[in-house]
Amino acid sequence: MTTITIYGVGLMGGSLALCFRGKPDLRVVGHSHSEASVKKYKERGVVDYATTSFEEAAAEADFIFVCVPVGMVEDYLNRLSKLPLKPGCVITDVGSTKASICRAADAMDWGSSYFIGGHPMAGSERSGVEAATPLLYENAFYVLTPGKHVPESVYESLVDLLRYTRAQIVRVEASQHDDIVGAISHLPHIIAVALVNQVAKYNESDPLYQNLAAGGFRDITRIAASEPVIWRDILLNNREVVLRLLSEWKGQMESFTALVESGSGEGIEEQFRQSREFRNQIPERRKGVLTSLFDLYVDVPDHPGIIGEITTSLGNERINLSNIQIIENRADVPGILRLSFRNEEDMDRAAKLLKPEYHVHA
Numbered sequence: 603m604t605t606i607t608i609y610g611v612g613l614m615g616g617s618l619a620l621c622f623r624g625k626p627d628l629r630v631v632g633h634s635h636s637e638a639s640v641k642k643y644k645e646r647g648v649v650d651y652a653t654t655s656f657e658e659a660a661a662e663a664d665f666i667f668v669c670v671p672v673g674m675v676e677d678y679l680n681r682l683s684k685l686p687l688k689p690g691c692v693i694t695d696v697g698s699t700k701a702s703i704c705r706a707a708d709a710m711d712w713g714s715s716y717f718i719g720g721h722p723m724a725g726s727e728r729s730g731v732e733a734a735t736p737l738l739y740e741n742a743f744y745v746l747t748p749g750k751h752v753p754e755s756v757y758e759s760l761v762d763l764l765r766y767t768r769a770q771i772v773r774v775e776a777s778q779h780d781d782i783v784g785a786i787s788h789l790p791h792i793i794a795v796a797l798v799n800q801v802a803k804y805n806e807s808d809p810l811y812q813n814l815a816a817g818g819f820r821d822i823t824r825i826a827a828s829e830p831v832i833w834r835d836i837l838l839n840n841r842e843v844v845l846r847l848l849s850e851w852k853g854q855m856e857s858f859t860a861l862v863e864s865g866s867g868e869g870i871e872e873q874f875r876q877s878r879e880f881r882n883q884i885p886e887r888r889k890g891v892l893t894s895l896f897d898l899y900v901d902v903p904d905h906p907g908i909i910g911e912i913t914t915s916l917g918n919e920r921i922n923l924s925n926i927q928i929i930e931n932r933a934d935v936p937g938i939l940r941l942s943f944r945n946e947e948d949m950d951r952a953a954k955l956l957k958p959e960y961h962v963h964a
């Protein structure tokens with residue numbers, strides 16, 4: 603029997619627990635500092651056993667996943683390194699930043715256990731065990747940052763266990779990871795939050811802003827609804843990278859200001875041409891760090907009952923929808939329905955089913 607212990611059974615830890623739970627010869631133990639959470643983990647059946655005792659949770663573990671906010675990871679690792687862990691125990695984390703966590707872990711005395719940094723590059727703006735799903739990591743990249751002292755066989759044992767997530771493992775150096783994730787995840791979260799807060803201010807004097815904010819605005823600001831504590835820790839932990847990126851971002855904004863000020867239509871077009879080219883090269887159907895849902899867009903004529911017809915025909919074929927949204931529903935334009943699925947197979951089946959009757963696009 604292999605015991606897997608998860609500290610912090612929230613969105614990420616809970617989703618890992620659901621990937622491992624019930625698999626042959628695996629036992630999942632959850633830890634929380636609060637009694638109420640331990641009760642919840644048990645009631646929801648995400649773990650085989652749950653406890654508030656830090657020591658008891660670690661005692662029999664073969665693998666330990668630390669899934670708490672980034673600002674607490676170092677403290678958890680420090681406490682773990684001082685416990686009599688099972689020889690050969692592999693400790694990993696899921697923190698969104700890697701350089702400072704790995705630096706701190708490298709300086710700890712792990713005895714006969716090993717630390718390997720981890721970051722599953724999938725998630726959502728939701729949080730807590732209530733949002734956990736075993737499908738979270740499917741098709742996503744999962745970064746591992748093993749230090750030099752970690753034997754290959756130990757690294758492989760973690761990779762082997764992570765098969766259950768159906769994620770694609772990538773080995774990256776910790777500081778390179780932080781540079782990349784800073785640009786594709788941390789900066790976008792700041793931009794989304796700043797944009798939403800800017801519009802929220804205008805909305806105070808004219809509520810029409812909120813009413814008209816739909817479609818593209820919702821798309822690029824979904825992540826502005828992310829958990830504040832998690833993001834406070836990420837941005838403060840990746841401080842230097844984030845500050846450099848923000849300074850370069852200011853430069854980007856200044857260039858745009860200059861183009862608009864000088865009326866340079868050609869310059870503006872060129873910016874859009876460049877971004878379109880790079881944007882179109884990004885693979886569409888792999889889950890990235892900013893979760894790409896499996897979405898279909900269906901043009902729907904404006905007649906009563908149409909949405910019911912579509913959802914009923916999907917239901918009859920047992921195709922699960924994860925979300926549904928009417929993007930445009932004015933009298934003068936056809937409506938667009940966005941159907942979101944949890945995986946590619948459901949999306950493809952839905953497209954096949956709906957195509958004969960409706961105009962369906964990705």
Ligand SMILES: NC(=O)C1=CN([C@@H]2O[C@H](COP(=O)(O)OP(=O)(O)OC[C@H]3O[C@@H](n4cnc5c(N)ncnc54)[C@H](O)[C@@H]3O)[C@@H](O)[C@H]2O)C=CC1
Pocket residue numbers: 609610611612613614615634635639669670671672674696697698699721722723724725726727728729730731829831832836
């Ligand atoms: N949210 C996301 O989409 C992603 C998050 N991560 C990383 O995963 C880790 C966990 O994040 P989530 O599962 O999203 O968060 P969450 O809020 O859903 O879960 C956090 C867990 O940590 C526990 N915890 C222990 N001490 C805590 C404290 N003092 N304050 C708050 N929570 C405490 C909570 O009880 C909870 O079980 C973070 O390090 C985050 O950077 C990594 C990839 C994606």
Ligand SMILES: O=C(O)C(=O)Cc1ccc(O)cc1
Pocket residue numbers: 697698722723724725726727787825891892893894
């Ligand atoms: O909601 C989204 O798309 C995210 O960006 C989720 C996310 C949050 C933090 C990470 O370190 C990785 C992924």
